[in-house]
Amino acid sequence: MKAEIIAVGTEILLGEIVNSNAQVVAQLLARLGITAQYQTVVGDNPQRLTQVISAAERRSQIIFLIGGLGPTPDDLTKQTLATHLQVTLAQDPAAVAKLVAWHQQKQQPMPANNLAQADYLAGGEALTNSIGLAVGSYYATDEHFYFILPGPPREFKPMLMEQVQPRLSRLVGHQQVFVSEMARFFGIGESLMAEKLQDLIADQTNPTLATYLKHYEVGVRITAAAPTASAGTALIAPLLATVRQRLAPYYVGLGEDRTLPQEVLDLLRQQGATVTAAESLTGGAFQKMLTDLAGASEVFPGGWVTYANQVKAHLLGIAPTLIAEAGVVSAPVAQAMAERARQILDTDFALGFTGVAGPDELEGQAVGTTFIGLAQRHQPTQVVEFHFAGVRNEIRQRAALSGFKLLYDRLQEH
Known part of the structure; x- marks a missing residue:
């Protein structure tokens, strides 16, 4: 047919x-x-x-x-x-x-x-x-x-x-149903994912496995044919568990129509936690992704876009000497942005973003160099250095989503 x-x-x-x-x-x-x-x-x-x-x-x-x-x-x-x-x-x-x-x-x-x-x-x-x-x-x-x-x-x-x-x-005469589950991952390329799952892809029969790239995430869709939906789910479960175990550091949830910001929002709401952000190179991208979602007001009281150094000093109280000595694209500045933002709004979490979106280098730092600070109440502040590829807006999007991934991982620890 x-x-x-x-x-x-x-x-x-x-x-x-x-x-x-x-x-x-x-x-x-x-x-x-x-x-x-x-x-x-x-x-x-x-x-x-x-x-x-x-x-x-x-x-x-x-x-x-x-x-x-x-x-x-x-x-x-x-x-x-x-x-x-x-x-x-x-x-x-x-x-x-x-x-x-x-x-x-x-x-x-x-x-x-x-x-x-x-x-x-x-x-x-x-x-x-x-x-x-x-x-x-x-x-x-x-x-x-x-x-x-x-x-x-x-x-x-x-x-x-x-x-x-x-x-x-x-x-077509099928006396069976098809059941699918999409596992989503962030921070890993599709080629590296395929390499880690090579034997599963080569040996697939029922269920089947396929990888997809969508909005900076990589998805693995597992589909099973079975007489009933429950039987299909049972077929999927062992393979899904194996995929999640092999790619555990990159896992960000299940569901084809969900996103990493949605996962973070749901975790914040479940834990009754709040977050704010101070953004430089991302220009408010993190806060926009969060506030695009219904229910964001429950976890996000507000935040800052502090592009200029004097605004970082004026609104966040970051010492100009720190910026002068460490450089605006640095781990100390990302840490200070996150910590001051959290202190000012008294939230449970805060993120600070600073980096070089391009097209030119800044302070000798290559385009794509990014520092993200994650501050948490009663916990040491974490700062992670990234080096993103792509054009200006791609770097900004990757940076904002990487902030969500840092927060997602921290929330999963609770």
Whole structure:
């Protein structure tokens, strides 16, 4: 059985967004043993979309259409396929109720065109959107099986796994489920990770193991096929334990959609602890990553961006003689920044960041040289020296995340 993936959206053709959804579908198809030989991107044009659908029908039995399910005039995927198949659209009552409730909560009138998000192909099945408002659609004929899914990845991925995967498994005759777990690591390159896991990768059968690089973290996804979800979890557990043991210094948690800052925030909340930061080269990146997360106000009272030396002295009370003698890019200054920040706000933890983001050297220190201080109430201050590669913003991002890793490791000790 062959499948084909059609991504709908002029914004993809213009390069405004990356077609990441097709990759996720392709990985699922590969796990199920379904051949996918073609992927197509087409703009928001009914005539061209119809041509692409017709071409896909000549080559494949399973056809995915991703995107174009919103309420705007250019969201025409369901309408175009319905016209092509000579069927009508029906409204899913649960989706209509969700739309009405959403607008009532916002205390806004609901435009009539919003109801289009509740449409699905009559005679088929509505695919529930657990995150957003636009339902998907599954429709089968004697020769083809059509899956219509939303474009936003945060809506697309849950629908794919919750609604599409079971139906695909039945189509190809699998009497089993697929269970996956993503272990995440920070501070190790993908090539070194692959080397440490080389024998596990070479010997894999069921479960399987694959590595991924995403947002400065490296993930290891372990997937098992089994008769039940609990049986799949049991298959995964020993391999997951081995991977975690081999890469223990770099481990930062489980879950494909989680991040290192989220892990740190959750640990701080669980332990009833607070943190602040004084940042120089990172320019507030650590504090932004933290405050981007809901619940940050419980653990973060505030902090400083002290770029200039005089501001370090004025706001944090760091002696100008210390900066003059040790240099602003130094372990003593990172230590003083962390300790003074913690003392001033009386937090449990504080981090101090100083370094050279580039593009030029500073005080004879190479670009990428970074010192991060971690102060803790009633504990000696830790200072770690790093040497990051990359351009300016990459260095800043790596530095901020390395601060999170230092704090993560310390919180794990409690």
